[in-house]
Amino acid sequence: MKYSYIKPRTKTPFTQELKLLVTFFSMTLIMIFSTFIFLVYKDYSFQKEKAETIEARLELQKDIENMKNQITYIKKQKDLSxxxxxxxxxxxxxxxxxxxxxxxxxxxxxxxxxxxxxxxYGITPNKDVYNFMLQAPLRSIFHKTYSSFYPAGNGWLRFVSTNYIDEMDQELENEN
Structure with missing residues (x-):
């Protein structure tokens, strides 16, 4: 005997609502997992970029230090020149x-x-010309003046005049 006019359906534990719920949960999990993977990738890329930036900064600091050394060397060379x-x-x-x-x-x-x-070293007609015309101005410039005379073949005199500045006075002039 039949009490129903329709054919009975088989009942499964997966109803439409449950399937919809599982679909939404799986999509949410996939989105969360893909976001996690994306963030891990970005973190890795930022860490790599950070390391490259630090390395570039160190290289630039070395270059700047080299340039400063070159600038000081060039300034010293300029001062010397x-x-x-x-x-x-x-x-x-x-x-x-x-x-x-x-x-x-x-x-x-x-x-x-x-x-x-x-x-x-030179030639003078006589000692008086040398003494009045050359030795006097030399004595006003130098502190010590020595002269030696030798006869030349034509009646004139050969002379050797050595003139010195005191080293102590020269050091004082260099300090000023």
């Missing part, structure tokens, strides 16, 4: 003044510049 240029200019002016100091009647054959003095 300026001092040499100044000394050369002073030396050139001194030599010009020295040759302007020598009168026409006295002929120089050689001049040696020493660090703290000057040695002159």
């Amino acid at each position: 300026e001092r040499i240029f100044t000394k050369n200019s002073v030396l050139k002016d001194s030599i010009t003044n020295l040759f302007d100091l020598v009168p026409e009647r006295i002929t120089l054959s050689e001049a040696k510049l020493l660090e703290n003095g000057l040695v002159l």
Whole structure:
């Protein structure tokens, strides 16, 4: 005997609501898992980028330090070249003044510049011309002046004049 007009359905534990619920939960889990994977990847990439940035910063610091060393070296070279240029200019002016100091009647054959003095070799008509026209200006410049005379073949005198500046006075001038 049949009490129902429809054919009975088989009942499963997976109802439509349960299937819908499982689908939503699985999609949510997939989204959470993919977000987790994305965040792990981003963290790894940020850590790698951070390490590269630190390495680049260290390289730049080394380069900056090298450049500072090069700048100080170049400044020292510039200062040295300026001092040499100044000394050369002073030396050139001194030599010009020295040759302007020598009168026409006295002929120089050689001049040696020493660090703290000057040695002159030349010919003069007599000692008086040398003493009044050359030795007097040399004595006003140098602290110690020595002269030696030798007879030349034409009646004139050859002379050797050695002139020195005291080292103590020279050190005082260098300090100023």
